[in-house]
Amino acid sequence: MAVSVDEAVSAGPGRDHTPPTRRRSGRGRAVLEVALLTVLAVVMLFPVLWMIETSIKENRDVYAIPAKFFDFKVTLDHFKDVFAGSGGGRSALSVSFLNSVVVAGVSTALATVLGVPAAWAYSRFSVKAKKDQLFFILSTRFMPPVVVVIPIFLMYRQLGLIDNKLGLILIYTAFNVPFTIWMMKGFVDEVPAEYEDAAMLDGYTRLQAFWKFTLPLLLPGIAATAVFALIFSWNEFVFAIFLTSSDSVRTAPPAIAGLIGGTTVDWGLVAAASVVFALPVLVFAYLVRKHLVAGVTLGAVRR
Amino acid sequence: MGTVAVHGLRKSFGKVQALDGVTLDVPDGSFFVVLGPSGAGKTTTLRAIAGLEKLDAGSVHLDGRDATGDTPAARDLAMVFQSYALYPRRTAYENIASPLRARRCSSSEIAAAVEQMSSLLHIERLLQRRPAQMSGGEMQRVALARALVRRPRAFLMDEPLTNLDLKLRVEMRTELTRIHRSLGGTFVYVTNDQVEALSMADQVAVLKEGKVQQVGTPTEVYERPANQWVAGFVGSPSISLLACHAEGDRLVGAEGWTLPRPRWTTAEDRRPLLLGLRAEDLSVERRGDASLPGELYGLEPLGDRTVVDVQVGTEMLKVKARPTFTATPGERLHVTVDLDRAHLFDAGTGLALSETGR
Numbered sequence: 001m002a003v004s005v006d007e008a009v010s011a012g013p014g015r016d017h018t019p020p021t022r023r024r025s026g027r028g029r030a031v032l033e034v035a036l037l038t039v040l041a042v043v044m045l046f047p048v049l050w051m052i053e054t055s056i057k058e059n060r061d062v063y064a065i066p067a068k069f070f071d072f073k074v075t076l077d078h079f080k081d082v083f084a085g086s087g088g089g090r091s092a093l094s095v096s097f098l099n100s101v102v103v104a105g106v107s108t109a110l111a112t113v114l115g116v117p118a119a120w121a122y123s124r125f126s127v128k129a130k131k132d133q134l135f136f137i138l139s140t141r142f143m144p145p146v147v148v149v150i151p152i153f154l155m156y157r158q159l160g161l162i163d164n165k166l167g168l169i170l171i172y173t174a175f176n177v178p179f180t181i182w183m184m185k186g187f188v189d190e191v192p193a194e195y196e197d198a199a200m201l202d203g204y205t206r207l208q209a210f211w212k213f214t215l216p217l218l219l220p221g222i223a224a225t226a227v228f229a230l231i232f233s234w235n236e237f238v239f240a241i242f243l244t245s246s247d248s249v250r251t252a253p254p255a256i257a258g259l260i261g262g263t264t265v266d267w268g269l270v271a272a273a274s275v276v277f278a279l280p281v282l283v284f285a286y287l288v289r290k291h292l293v294a295g296v297t298l299g300a301v302r303r
Numbered sequence: 304m305g306t307v308a309v310h311g312l313r314k315s316f317g318k319v320q321a322l323d324g325v326t327l328d329v330p331d332g333s334f335f336v337v338l339g340p341s342g343a344g345k346t347t348t349l350r351a352i353a354g355l356e357k358l359d360a361g362s363v364h365l366d367g368r369d370a371t372g373d374t375p376a377a378r379d380l381a382m383v384f385q386s387y388a389l390y391p392r393r394t395a396y397e398n399i400a401s402p403l404r405a406r407r408c409s410s411s412e413i414a415a416a417v418e419q420m421s422s423l424l425h426i427e428r429l430l431q432r433r434p435a436q437m438s439g440g441e442m443q444r445v446a447l448a449r450a451l452v453r454r455p456r457a458f459l460m461d462e463p464l465t466n467l468d469l470k471l472r473v474e475m476r477t478e479l480t481r482i483h484r485s486l487g488g489t490f491v492y493v494t495n496d497q498v499e500a501l502s503m504a505d506q507v508a509v510l511k512e513g514k515v516q517q518v519g520t521p522t523e524v525y526e527r528p529a530n531q532w533v534a535g536f537v538g539s540p541s542i543s544l545l546a547c548h549a550e551g552d553r554l555v556g557a558e559g560w561t562l563p564r565p566r567w568t569t570a571e572d573r574r575p576l577l578l579g580l581r582a583e584d585l586s587v588e589r590r591g592d593a594s595l596p597g598e599l600y601g602l603e604p605l606g607d608r609t610v611v612d613v614q615v616g617t618e619m620l621k622v623k624a625r626p627t628f629t630a631t632p633g634e635r636l637h638v639t640v641d642l643d644r645a646h647l648f649d650a651g652t653g654l655a656l657s658e659t660g661r
Contacts, residue, residue, distance in 0.1 A: 192386065192388065194384050194386055194388035195388055195390060195391075197350075197353075197355050197375070197382075197384070197388065198382070198384060198388040198389075198390070198401075198449075199390075199401070199405075200354075200355070200374070200375040200376055201353060201355075201375050201376070201380060201381060201382045201402075202376075202401045202402040202404075202405040202449075203376045203402055203405030203406045204376060204405045205374065205376060206374075208405075213390055216392060217391070217392070
């Protein structure tokens with residue numbers, strides 16, 4: 001959004017040779033644009049702002065009418081409650097955060113380990129009905145989770161994977177592998193196959209050629225892909241709420257949702273938990289930006 | 304040691320038949336050039352020898368042993384790619400050392416070999432640079448050094464000079480010949496540049512649409528083209544072809560001209576023929592009785608010579624003349640023909656007529 005504001009502002013000086021009257025109207029337009037964009041930004045960002053505010057307000061101020069925007073007492077008690085249980089020790093929420101880290105981390109690692117070599121193979125070798133296979137792989141992502149969650153639930157019950165972290169890891173991996181293959185295939189296509197040909201003539205095997213020469217060039221792409229997979233696993237809600245029930249297995253999204261719905265809702269705790277939950281995603285998003293740039297410029301490597 | 308032999312190579316990419324029964328025999332220690340236009344299957348042939356291409360049919364023999372199913376590493380070959388394929392994250396030193404590292408040489412051996420190669424190719428000052436910090440000519444030399452650093456069975460080169468500018472290309476031509484002479488070894492060299500082929504090769508194989516048209520020394524290919532296509536592809540300016548037929552002791556052109564029938568041809572009367580005449584075997588000066596009437600179409604002054612385009616009826620003759628030659632377009636002139644050096648092809652099959660009498 002900052003970019004569009006900059007563009008709107010800098011549009012004025014850019015048109016030096018336009019007549020003064022036109023120029024004044026152009027400046028008026030720029031001001032209008034900035035104003036509209038500011039309104040849009042406030043509307044879009046208000047819930048986030050409100051969440052952060054609520055997380056550091058005392059309960060008294062949370063329920064105050066009229067709502068207090070600025071003159072409230074800052075407290076970090078809610079954040080303490082997110083991590084520490086009422087009777088001492090860890091809270092159920094902190095366990096769910098740990099579960100989220102494990103489930104998202106392991107499923108992303110698995111998807112990367114399986115997807116990257118697959119993408120390499122689809123990029124480098126002539127595979128029978130390659131396009132059909134790739135389409136089939138993509139098609140597993142067509143169905144929304146809600147549609148498949150019932151059959152998955154029934155299968156998992158037979159296999160004893162209900163209320164089991166492994167169950168979540170497997171289903172998230174299954175969802176992330178197609179994505180990894182598709183995204184990584186693009187990155188592999190960008191790396192000339194001749195590096196591997198040259199390495200094989202140097203005396204390396206095909207796998208060594210991939211490992212030593214192509215893989216290092218793919219690292220920015222792998223990072224970008226893994227971050228996307230991580231964000232999917234981290235944010236996933238539908239499977240998590242259907243397939244897990246106990247506090248020791250639950251991931252953060254259903255755990256946070258579970259805070260709402262009792263007779264009284266501790267909005268301060270909900271807001272604090274949401275802030276803690278959103279932070280890693282924001283960090284990841286920042287990383288995506290960095291690595292995506294690196295990934296895009298990969299094609300600019302001089303051949 | 305290093306003979307390369309391929310037999311009946313066939314390879315198709317979808318509907319395109321890239322190789323259609325290619326058979327070649329590369330003798331030990333020779334500079335063997337595979338020449339052809341783009342799309343002729345030259346690179347595919349080279350990649351088949353290297354083991355980078357899965358063949359539909361055919362076999363590859365290295366040093367007399369069947370290597371058709373071998374991995375590229377097991378074939379013990381070195382290759383220079385048209386794009387050079389230098390590893391982008393590695394310095395020139397590491398690029399050149401790569402084949403030795405893959406074969407687990409000691410670091411002192413590697414250092415010695417890289418040093419020797421870099422002095423042979425004058426690239427000592429590039430060793431710590433990465434490919435992105437080099438010019439095209441420098442990358443080309445590093446790629447060459449990477450191939451030459453080992454003593455493999457044979458060196459494969461896929462149009463290594465194509466991406467260089469003209470001056471550098473001429474320089475590297477001489478350099479490569481010098482390297483071949485000083486290192487020995489078998490070179491299989493692919494190019495679409497007939498000047499490279501004629502100037503560097505011990506033997507040339509001319510390829511067209513996946514089929515070998517002719518194999519021979521550069522002189523043989525130039526002086527005795529096996530067919531009309533080879534005659535047209537090899538030589539610059541390209542050979543002029545005139546439709547004609549034999550009639551008694553005369554050769555009668557479709558455009559009405561007549562020439563004495565070359566002594567060596569045994570073609571029967573009235574068989575449709577093509578008379579092939581190279582620019583240097585024609586002259587705009589009047590000498591002898593074998594000449595063709597035409598009118599000047601245009602001049603291409605090339606510095607050391609002038610190529611004169613002469614229109615004979617509807618057909619065009621390219622004639623080599625002294626650089627001082629001048630005339631105005633439309634001027635009528637006679638082109639003297641050196642019939643002893645002319646070529647005759649069957650107009651139907653394009654094959655050269657037997658020249659046993661020559």
